[in-house]
Amino acid sequence: MARVTLSAQGAAAPGTVWQRYADVDRWPSWSPQIKAVHCAGRRLSPGMRGTVESVAGIRAVFVVEAVDHDRRTWTWRVRLGRIRIRLHHEVRPQGPGSATSLTMYGPQLVLLAYAPLARLALHRLVRP
Template identity: 35%
Template sequence: MTPTLRDRRWTVHRDIAAAPEVVWALLTDLTAWPRWGPTVRGASIDGGRVVEGARGIVTTAVGVPLPFVITEVDPGRRWSWTVAGVPATSHGVEPVTGGCAAWMSAPLWAPAYLPVLALALSRIDHMACQR
């Protein structure tokens, strides 16, 4: 995975041999976040769904709870959030022949987070192909 600069954000991509709907479900299922997100221990969200404007708490891998807000959602395609008031990652999926292309992006100032995103995509790939 070679990071690219897209819309003033660093982005990593991974082709996954699973339907886009399967990957989208993993990206938006808070109970799955700790399984694919190396920096996430748990999460809860008001209303239980990833929708624009939803607020919640994400607990980091070291146990620190932080507030978040879902800032943008294109259902079935992408979502973004702020964590503790700071623009954070974006997550997305696009259909391609044989499955989908999943991606995650980090703000321009956070290129050190790209290996974490690449690991998350690898875990999602494994989880999606086990279904």
């Protein structure tokens, strides 16, 4: 299992960035590969389960492992067929704006293939 960490900095306030994560209906607004999130709840919570639908119509199953709204961190597992990855997200203040990081664990080729899309999403996440 490999590990890849990505990060981005931007002018959006940490609270704004966190709300973009916490409200799953907002994910498509900053993550260009996501078309929709299908789950019972609309706010990130531990144990939340559902599917993430890509713009190509592919659906990946997910479960949220942990959420800390005060520290602005969360971790989830995503599965697409036999491919399984674990993603840990953090948001923190950075100067007048914020910084976000994503650490992914999974098969190296999958992580490297996904990294450019994830990097783009992180940069969009922290923009004002």
